[in-house]
Amino acid sequence: DAKTTQPPSMDCAEGRAANLPCNHSTISGNEYVYWYRQIHSQGPQYIIHGLKNNETNEMASLIITEDRKSSTLILPHATLRDTAVYYCIVHGSSNTGKLIFGQGTTLQVKP
Amino acid sequence: NAGVTQTPKFRILKIGQSMTLQCTQDMNHNYMYWYRQDPGMGLKLIYYSVGAGITDKGEVPNGYNVSRSTTEDFPLRLELAAPSQTSVYFCASSYSKGNYEQYFGPGTRLTVT
Numbered sequence: 001d002a003k004t005t006q007p008p009s010m011d012c013a014e015g016r017a018a019n020l021p022c023n024h025s026t027i028s029g030n031e032y033v034y035w036y037r038q039i040h041s042q043g044p045q046y047i048i049h050g051l052k053n054n055e056t057n058e059m060a061s062l063i064i065t066e067d068r069k070s071s072t073l074i075l076p077h078a079t080l081r082d083t084a085v086y087y088c089i090v091h092g093s094s095n096t097g098k099l100i101f102g103q104g105t106t107l108q109v110k111p
Numbered sequence: 112n113a114g115v116t117q118t119p120k121f122r123i124l125k126i127g128q129s130m131t132l133q134c135t136q137d138m139n140h141n142y143m144y145w146y147r148q149d150p151g152m153g154l155k156l157i158y159y160s161v162g163a164g165i166t167d168k169g170e171v172p173n174g175y176n177v178s179r180s181t182t183e184d185f186p187l188r189l190e191l192a193a194p195s196q197t198s199v200y201f202c203a204s205s206y207s208k209g210n211y212e213q214y215f216g217p218g219t220r221l222t223v224t
Contacts, residue, residue, distance in 0.1 A: 036213075041199075042218070049211065099156070100156070101155070
């Protein structure tokens with residue numbers, strides 16, 4: 001599975017959009033980009049995933065560049081409860097479903 | 112649905128003791144996973160299972176054992192606890208192959224002294 005690179009930390013003002021970048025320059029054609037987040041001391045929570053097209057759900061939007069070498073997770077109106085570690089994971093269609101978590105980005109939403 | 116439940120929430124073990132961490136899911140998921148998370152680090156996969164009776168090693172399996180006799184349960188066994196196993200343990204499940212939307216339990220915080 002391709003490796004990902006994320007900034008270690010970011011700040012965002014409450015009510016503003018939080019844009020979290022992820023580089024995955026070695027991604028291959030059948031690999032998906034997944035985003036999870038982990039609020040302090042809790043189990044990780046699935047946010048969104050995509051292959052090529054941009055995706056949106058009730059939590060966030062995922063923008064994947066045309067060459068698929070990077071992506072951005074967008075939380076449109078960040079709240080204090082969105083303060084968490086955000087993990088970008090690239091995974092192919094193996095038969096195990098196991099995820100490899102990196103260090104992630106710690107997002108601090110400030111009032 | 113309760114989702115993924117784990118017991119106990121906290122445990123302190125002495126070096127050399129054994130214990131089983133319990134994990135149950137009520138979503139009829141085929142795939143189940145055990146991760147550990149050391150302070151300030153990401154999650155590392157210990158063992159996983161793709162169905163009842165089938166288990167396999169992850170990144171850090173040494174010192175642990177698992178079994179999967181039912182779809183619902185996936186216990187993790189520590190036979191001879193060591194301080195290096197002090198960590199938070201998370202169990203997760205997902206529906207099927209190719210679906211990496213994993214649902215995580217609340218975790219078990221284990222200290223070995």
